[in-house]
Amino acid sequence: MNAAATAGRPIVTVNLGDYPATRAWKSGQLDSDLIDVRFSGLRAVWDEFAAMMRTQKYDCSEMSLVSYLQARALDQPFVLLPVVVTGKMQHGYIGYDAQRGPLRPKDLEGRRVGVRSHPQTTGTWARSILQNEHGVDLDGIQWICVEDPHVEGSSVPPNVGYDHSGRTMLQILLAGDVDAAVLGPDMHRDPRVQPVIADADQAAARWLDRHGIVQIIHMPVVTQALARARPDIVRELFRLYMASRAAAPEQERTAFAPHPAGVEPLRRGLQCMIDVCCEQNLLARRLTVDELFDDTTRRLGAVA
Incomplete structure (x- = not known):
């Protein structure tokens, strides 16, 4: 104080x-x-x-x-x-560049996926949705971040890398340097970006029914x-x-x-x-x- x-x-x-x-x-x-x-x-x-x-x-x-x-x-x-x-429900905030072809949750395995910071709350929810609702192997994804964790002493897994170019995650996605990204509000700022989860609103409603939160x-x-x-x-x-x-x-x-x-x-x-x-x-x-x-x-x- x-x-x-x-x-x-x-x-x-x-x-x-x-x-x-x-x-x-x-x-x-x-x-x-x-x-x-x-x-x-x-x-x-x-x-x-x-x-x-x-x-x-x-x-x-x-x-x-x-x-x-x-x-x-x-x-x-x-x-x-x-x-x-x-x-907010996070099902609709995992995006990909539709001009590069369709991409669905299981397609992310073996690819590069961007998230601002690995422990970002939006990204954490998104990973849980991919893993538990779509059977995605999170260890099979190369996660690309632009920020370190906020908390000193926290660690990140070995399949986390960094992009230090100074670009936003949306810019990194549209440049083709990641295949998909957890975008938050940037999800709706470019019409080329489409949700990896095609029925995101319905999927979010089902999640809400199951969990009640x-x-x-x-x-x-x-x-x-x-x-x-x-x-x-x-x-x-x-x-x-x-x-x-x-x-x-x-x-x-x-x-x-x-x-x-x-x-x-x-x-x-x-x-x-x-x-x-x-x-x-x-x-x-x-x-x-x-x-x-x-x-x-x-x-x-x-x-x-």
């Missing part, structure tokens, strides 16, 4: 993206008598995930769920807040130092986020509506992500859902 203060309120630094659920807070519609929040101002907040994990650059930051799980498995000093910032991508974390020294500030950050979420127009709530807040409502989704990470050997040890939180964040309630 920054030692400086404004009118007796401590300055709290926050790295949080622009979403319907954060608009009221970030636009200044909400205020706090307890803290003076300073946002990072970044559009691509994920560019600071590594700095948060390695240097605790912010008091609070949106975070890739897999990165947090890796940090927690290594006993690094962060605590999760029980609310989802982003979550929408795949979690990002959640907020706070530093352990802040959580221990000022649990009241942690509660206030949660209150502000939930107030901002409640202020979002009804028609814009689809992005977070499937994700109620609180440990128990999120337990099933978090357990599923832990299981997927263990299946892919991404964690130094198996975690429990309860150890993702501390005494303060574990009590933060389920408020719509």
Whole structure:
């Protein structure tokens, strides 16, 4: 926490993206008598995930769920807040260049597939879908990344390589330097890119029916130092986020509506992500859902 203060309120630094659920807070519609929040101002907040994990650059930051799980498995000093910032089914975000011919999930074996970072949460979900729904041998794929893992001390398997050209993953795909890629929002930015899973929407609906959860991508974390020294500030950050979420127009709530807040409502989704990470050997040890939180964040309630 920054030692400086404004009118007796401590300055709290926050790295949080622009979403319907954060608009009221970030636009200044909400205020706090307890803290003076300073946002990072970044559009691509994920560019600071590594700095948060390695240097605790912010008091609070949106975070890739897999990165947090890796940090927690290594006993690094962060605590999760029980609310989802982003979550979405990932079946439709594995793309290929249709001009190079059709490509289906089993065709990926023996080929090069791009993903921004090997433990990227979107990529982790995508690998699980390929493996468990389409029988793809993940070890038979050469994974090409443009970023290292966010968490120091985490490792990557031997079939991971890197492209250091400075290009985006979409550019790498369209240049033909990978055969397919996990693209996230870039999936829809070029008509040549088509989904490897042809019936992605229907496949996502079937997955949802089986598991009863929408795949979690990002959640907020706070530093352990802040959580221990000022649990009241942690509660206030949660209150502000939930107030901002409640202020979002009804028609814009689809992005977070499937994700109620609180440990128990999120337990099933978090357990599923832990299981997927263990299946892919991404964690130094198996975690429990309860150890993702501390005494303060574990009590933060389920408020719509």
